[in-house]
Amino acid sequence: MEPFPRNNFVTPLLTDLYEITMAYAYFREGRHLLPATFDLFFRKNPFQGEYTVFAGLTEVLHFVQEQFRFTAEHCAFIRQHEVFAEAEQLEAFLAFLQSDECSGQVVQLRALPEGSVCFPLEPLVRVDGPLAVCQLLETTLLTLVNFPSLVATNAARHRVAVGDRVQLVEFGLRRAQGPDGGMTASRYAYLGGFDATSNVMAAFTYGIPCRGTHAHAFVQSFVRPAQAPPVDAGASTERSALALLAYRYRDEIVDPALRQSFQLSAKAANESELEAFIAYAAAFPRAFLALVDTYDSLGSGVPNFLAVALALEHQGYKPLGIRIDSGDLAYISSQARRIFDVVKPGNKYIIFASSDIHEDTLYALKEQGHAIDAFGVGTHLVTCQKQPALGCVFKLVQVDQTPCIKVSEDPNKTTIPGRKRVYRLYGRDPSVSMIDLMMLDSEPEPQPGERILCCHPYEEHKRCYMTPSRVEEILHLRLINGTVMPEDALASTASDRDRLQLARRRCREQVQALRYDYKRPLNPTPYKVSVSAALFKLVHQLWLSELTIRELS
Numbered sequence: 001m002e003p004f005p006r007n008n009f010v011t012p013l014l015t016d017l018y019e020i021t022m023a024y025a026y027f028r029e030g031r032h033l034l035p036a037t038f039d040l041f042f043r044k045n046p047f048q049g050e051y052t053v054f055a056g057l058t059e060v061l062h063f064v065q066e067q068f069r070f071t072a073e074h075c076a077f078i079r080q081h082e083v084f085a086e087a088e089q090l091e092a093f094l095a096f097l098q099s100d101e102c103s104g105q106v107v108q109l110r111a112l113p114e115g116s117v118c119f120p121l122e123p124l125v126r127v128d129g130p131l132a133v134c135q136l137l138e139t140t141l142l143t144l145v146n147f148p149s150l151v152a153t154n155a156a157r158h159r160v161a162v163g164d165r166v167q168l169v170e171f172g173l174r175r176a177q178g179p180d181g182g183m184t185a186s187r188y189a190y191l192g193g194f195d196a197t198s199n200v201m202a203a204f205t206y207g208i209p210c211r212g213t214h215a216h217a218f219v220q221s222f223v224r225p226a227q228a229p230p231v232d233a234g235a236s237t238e239r240s241a242l243a244l245l246a247y248r249y250r251d252e253i254v255d256p257a258l259r260q261s262f263q264l265s266a267k268a269a270n271e272s273e274l275e276a277f278i279a280y281a282a283a284f285p286r287a288f289l290a291l292v293d294t295y296d297s298l299g300s301g302v303p304n305f306l307a308v309a310l311a312l313e314h315q316g317y318k319p320l321g322i323r324i325d326s327g328d329l330a331y332i333s334s335q336a337r338r339i340f341d342v343v344k345p346g347n348k349y350i351i352f353a354s355s356d357i358h359e360d361t362l363y364a365l366k367e368q369g370h371a372i373d374a375f376g377v378g379t380h381l382v383t384c385q386k387q388p389a390l391g392c393v394f395k396l397v398q399v400d401q402t403p404c405i406k407v408s409e410d411p412n413k414t415t416i417p418g419r420k421r422v423y424r425l426y427g428r429d430p431s432v433s434m435i436d437l438m439m440l441d442s443e444p445e446p447q448p449g450e451r452i453l454c455c456h457p458y459e460e461h462k463r464c465y466m467t468p469s470r471v472e473e474i475l476h477l478r479l480i481n482g483t484v485m486p487e488d489a490l491a492s493t494a495s496d497r498d499r500l501q502l503a504r505r506r507c508r509e510q511v512q513a514l515r516y517d518y519k520r521p522l523n524p525t526p527y528k529v530s531v532s533a534a535l536f537k538l539v540h541q542l543w544l545s546e547l548t549i550r551e552l553s
């Protein structure tokens with residue numbers, strides 16, 4: 001299987017200028033090769049939630065291993081920049097940029113498995129390597145993780161809202177932030193729990209199932225209805241037989257009993273819409289799904305659909321169902337289902353709904369009771385309208401063997417220093433995680449059955465003892481000496497598509513296993529992210545030592 005085609009912009013120049021100027025200044029000071037550690041993490045879960053789905057790792061590993069190579073052309077561009085006009089060591093610096101010393105060969109990368117559920121403050125990726133090289137990775141790694149994780153989280157939240165049985169199809173390409181936003185959104189919406197996409201290029205590229213219905217234009221285009229076929233006309237082709245049957249069924253469906261119970265009127269059923277449905281059914285007799293809201297969903301679209309569906313069934317096909325794209329989706333879907341059940345008991349027609357769907361409407365519809373089997377979700381999913389950015393940052397936590405800290409007025413913005421490992425601790429039920437614990441690299445790892453003190457990173461009074469039934473180290477070594485380490489669960493020959501499938505499965509399993517109170521839409525419980533006693537001591541020691549005491553007079 002071919003690897004995914006990559007976006008050509010993802011090069012070492014896909015960064016902010018300041019990374020390169022800092023790298024030069026490190027170089028000039030002879031500090032560029034100092035051993036350093038950076039953590040990539042976020043401070044607050046998106047969408048007012050209490051969990052996030054980590055995504056983008058496949059692209060991060062690929063970038064660092066394969067694409068992080070400054071070329072002579074890149075360097076010629078850097079050389080021209082006015083900021084370097086008086087840089088006397090520029091040529092030596094550019095030679096460094098193009099050498100093996102500045103490549104994926106010299107960094108180690110640890111990361112959570114892609115598709116994992118993750119929480120604020122804990123490193124999702126930890127990069128160890130020469131100071132200047134790690135620094136140069138900052139912006140690219142952030143752009144490769146932030147949007148994918150945001151979209152995957154958004155998709156997972158939509159999945160939580162509808163449960164497992166309802167189908168979710170991503171419809172967002174036309175509203176996405178450009179072609180790259182559209183492709184990225186389709187890929188990571190699938191990772192986060194969508195079943196399919198309407199984006200054909202994403203389906204082609206990533207192997208995502210591709211689905212679709214039809215648009216209003218198709219119905220509108222039949223504005224001048226063809227003459228209804230004369231009832232006694234011989235059915236010379238399957239197409240005209242279908243039309244004949246559809247007209248006959250249309251007249252039967254709108255019988256007095258049905259008219260009375262659903263207030264259907266033969267006149268309200270738009271004939272050009274019927275023609276459109278016949279045409280679409282003739283083109284796709286095995287995949288007939290009609291958009292019913294062009295004129296009047298219940299008065300026209302549904303009876304016309306049924307007329308064509310019954311005609312198709314008469315010919316031995318199984319029609320799929322309808323799509324509703326406006327109006328009260330709970331009411332219309334429920335009424336449509338009742339009409340289906342009266343007209344064709346035992347039918348398996350599905351009801352698809354779309355139109356500005358988002359997480360909140362999914363909960364509202366669930367509460368009202370609806371009869372929708374599948375949702376098409378576009379704008380809100382792919383643009384993440386509820387929160388358009390995830391705030392992952394990339395912070396220096398250790399340099400030259402010395403842990404370091406960034407202090408902030410806001411304690412939550414103070415970084416957690418040092419080279420760390422991250423453990424997920426499971427409670428009495430070994431499938432339910434209770435707490436994530438960061439510890440210094442040098443500390444012995446927590447053991448199942450042994451009590452360990454878990455401290456809130458900043459607030460001294462918030463601590464607890466935990467005796468885990470199971471301990472899982474969640475930050476795994478994934479890149480060393482330029483070699484990507486395969487995930488335990490995958491063979492080294494696994495393709496990009498296998499990786500996407502595995503991440504999708506992992507996301508589903510982990511989100512499902514998360515306690516519901518962490519996932520509920522309103523005021524969810526915060527998941528505990530803690531530090532060991534030794535790490536707590538280090539945070540506070542550095543915090544105090546780096547802050548000078550103000551003199552007031």
Ligand SMILES: Nc1ncnc2c1ncn2[C@@H]1O[C@H](COP(=O)(O)OP(=O)(O)OP(=O)(O)O)[C@@H](O)[C@H]1O
Pocket residue numbers: 325326327328329330331354355356357358361364365368
């Ligand atoms: N029963 C419902 N409960 C809550 N929200 C609903 C319900 N039915 C539909 N919605 C949502 O209400 C909004 C209705 O949108 P709006 O009034 O703009 O137009 P519409 O019904 O789609 O019609 P049109 O697109 O023709 O203007 C959509 O976001 C839709 O998802």
Ligand SMILES: O=P(O)(O)OC[C@H]1O[C@H](OP(=O)(O)OP(=O)(O)O)[C@H](O)[C@@H]1O
Pocket residue numbers: 171172174175215325354355356357376377378379380
């Ligand atoms: O509403 P979204 O979640 O973004 O889903 C995609 C929308 O795109 C299509 O509409 P179209 O582009 O024809 O525009 P419309 O909103 O006017 O129906 C489709 O019928 C959905 O309504």
Ligand SMILES: O=C(O)c1cccnc1
Pocket residue numbers: 171172198211212213214215323354376378
């Ligand atoms: O297939 C559909 O119905 C579809 C695809 C994209 C956007 N809106 C609808």
Ligand SMILES: [Mg+2]
Pocket residue numbers: 325354355356
């Ligand atoms: Mg719409």
